[in-house]
Amino acid sequence: MTSLDPRAPLVLDTRELGRRPGVQRELSLSVPAPAELGIEVLRVPEGEQIQLELRLEAVMEGVLVTGTAQAELVGECVRCLQPIEDELFVDLQELYVYEDIRHDRSDEDLDDEVSKLEDDLLDLEPLLRDAVVLALPFQPLCQDDCPGLCIECGARLADDPDHGHEAAIDPRWAGLQALKQDED
Ligand SMILES: [Zn+2]
Numbered sequence: 001m002t003s004l005d006p007r008a009p010l011v012l013d014t015r016e017l018g019r020r021p022g023v024q025r026e027l028s029l030s031v032p033a034p035a036e037l038g039i040e041v042l043r044v045p046e047g048e049q050i051q052l053e054l055r056l057e058a059v060m061e062g063v064l065v066t067g068t069a070q071a072e073l074v075g076e077c078v079r080c081l082q083p084i085e086d087e088l089f090v091d092l093q094e095l096y097v098y099e100d101i102r103h104d105r106s107d108e109d110l111d112d113e114v115s116k117l118e119d120d121l122l123d124l125e126p127l128l129r130d131a132v133v134l135a136l137p138f139q140p141l142c143q144d145d146c147p148g149l150c151i152e153c154g155a156r157l158a159d160d161p162d163h164g165h166e167a168a169i170d171p172r173w174a175g176l177q178a179l180k181q182d183e184d
C-alpha cells in the first residue's frame, strides 16, 4: 500500500484536530477533478473544479467527514447521443478510523471496508468517487421521453418528430433485401 501524498488535492491533513473528540474544522475548497470521475456517459471532466464544503470532526475512533461536493457534469444522452450538461450535487459522509485503532479490531473482513487515516491524513478520493457514481443516473437522457435516433437514417427524432421514410421496406422483404446487398 502506497502512502498518501499530503500535497494531493484530495488528501486532507487532520493533525490540526489533535485527536481531541469534539474538535471540528470547517473547510471550503475547490479542487481539480481526478480522471474518470463518474461513468462513461456522464462525468466530471478531468481538471474541472469541484467545490467542496466539508466539516471534519474528531470523534473517538477517528475523524468524521461530512459535507457536499458540487461540480459540472458533461455526457451524452444514451438514446440520441446529444451532449448533456448537468450539475452534480452530492452529500459526503465517511468515518476515517485512526490507524492504531484498526489493529484492535478482530474482524478482518470489516477492517478492509473501513476508511483509514494514514499519519493523520485522509484520502477523499474514494469517498468522492463512490458518492458521484451513486448519484448519477445509470442511463442519462437529454429529456425524459427522448425518442432516440431513427433506426433507418440515424436522425435525432426529438428534432424531427414527424420524421419518416417514404419507401419503408416491408419487414417481410427486409431479409431478402439484406441478402441482395450482400451479393452486391
Ligand atoms: Zn436524447
Ligand SMILES: [Zn+2]
Pocket: 150, 151, 152, 153, 154, 155, 163, 164, 165
Ligand atoms: Zn430516418
